[in-house]
Amino acid sequence: MDLFKLIELQKIDKKLMDLESVKGDLPEQVEELKANLTDLYNKLAKTRDDYEITQKMKREYQADIETLTEKLNKYQEQIYSVKNNKEYDAITIEIENLEKQIDEIELKSVELLENEEKQSEAITQFGTKVNQVKENLQAKENELQQKLSKTEAEEKVLSNKRKEVVSAIDYRLISTYNRIRKGRDGIALTTIKNYNCTSCFTTIPAQTVVEVRKMNQLISCEVCGRILVYDNNGQVVQEKIETE
Secondary structure (H helix, E strand, O other): OOHHHHHHHHHHHHHHHHHHHHOOOHHHHHHHHHHHHHHHHHHHHHHHHHHHHHHHHHHHHHHHHHHHHHHHHHHHHHHHHOOOHHHHHHHHHHHHHHHHHHHHHHHHHHHHHHHHHHHHHHHHHHHHHHHHHHHHHHHHHHHHHHHHHHHHHHHHHHHHHHHHHHHOOOHHHHHHHHHHHHHOOOOOEEEEEOOEEOOOOOEOOHHHHHHHHHOOOOOEOOOOOOEEEOOOOOOHHHOOOOOO
């Protein structure tokens, strides 16, 4: 049974966890800021596209108003040269239709102006937010990089040592160890102190303690499920790992 090797592996993993905790939630903050920045870029691009569409519609409406106004002026000039009531009524109807069309387009133009103003403000606001998030992201990335540079060398040594230790342990035991670690906050082993599990403080039967001390079989705490191991100090998981 490779329990002593497993103890060594747990020490390494505990140290790696400690190094990982140095980063805090910075990696998550960086990823969140990146996602936020991408979202802002998308919103800014869409708003700019909408603004360009508004500008195009404004030009089209203005061209339509100029065309209709030109026709209206012609009809208004013709009204003075009509020869009978029938011609007068026909021109009057045309003039009214043109005026109505012009009024409708002008009303739409006013709505476009309102949209244009809102879109312009939104573009400015999104641009400001983009710059703020970029600055914040850069600061967080720099902070994370500084912390990574401090732990990178030690983490590399520990990772190499971990591979060496794992290669010397039966794969079935490693599989059990990893499964327990995953469900127990990274700690798969626990010691016994005063007949109690040092992780969940459950009382361990005397006969079980005797068997654990032999370190020749896999025995788990019936409550927390961690693998019970024995050492003279009762502090297996907390011992310092030499990385040099």
